[in-house]
Amino acid sequence: xxxxxxxxxxxxxxxxxxxxxLATGTDFVIAGSLHHAxxxxxxxxxxxxxGGGVVSFALSRQWTxxxxxxxxxxxxxRFLFVWATSALLNSTGVPALLSWLGSFPVAWxxxxxxxxxxxxxxxxxxxxxxxxxxxxxxxxP
Numbered sequence: 606x607x608x609x610x611x612x613x614x615x616x617x618x619x620x621x622x623x624x625x626x627l628a629t630g631t632d633f634v635i636a637g638s639l640h641h642a643x644x645x646x647x648x649x650x651x652x653x654x655x656g657g658g659v660v661s662f663a664l665s666r667q668w669t670x671x672x673x674x675x676x677x678x679x680x681x682x683r684f685l686f687v688w689a690t691s692a693l694l695n696s697t698g699v700p701a702l703l704s705w706l707g708s709f710p711v712a713w714x715x716x717x718x719x720x721x722x723x724x725x726x727x728x729x730x731x732x733x734x735x736x737x738x739x740x741x742x743x744x745x746p
């Protein structure tokens with residue numbers, strides 16, 4: 606694997622994938638239930654993102670990036686910026702694709718995957734939970 610890709614897809618990526626699966630499951634259950642109950646796709650997606658965000662922050666801070674020793678408030682401020690922009694990307698992307706694809710779960714999954722790989726993981730890893738640790742320590746299983 607090329608050095609840049611190896612740095613991206615390391616141990617932290619695997620832990621982030623597990624953390625994200627739990628957060629995304631929370632998000633999807635909330636969003637799907639609210640949309641099924643009649644809430645708009647945009648609002649249901651936004652509220653689902655909020656629930657998933659709580660799960661994501663707690664697990665990412667303690668387990669995924671081993672950043673529990675750093676001050677929580679600056680991490681939370683950076684997390685909220687990434688989360689809010691992610692929620693905006695998801696809340697606008699899902700309805701846009703929904704009108705084209707006609708399937709909420711498919712539109713939701715495609716948008717979530719793109720935002721996850723292109724926005725959430727890189728910023729969580731190198732901005733929100735960045736620390737003074739070197740890459741080998743951060744990437745240890």
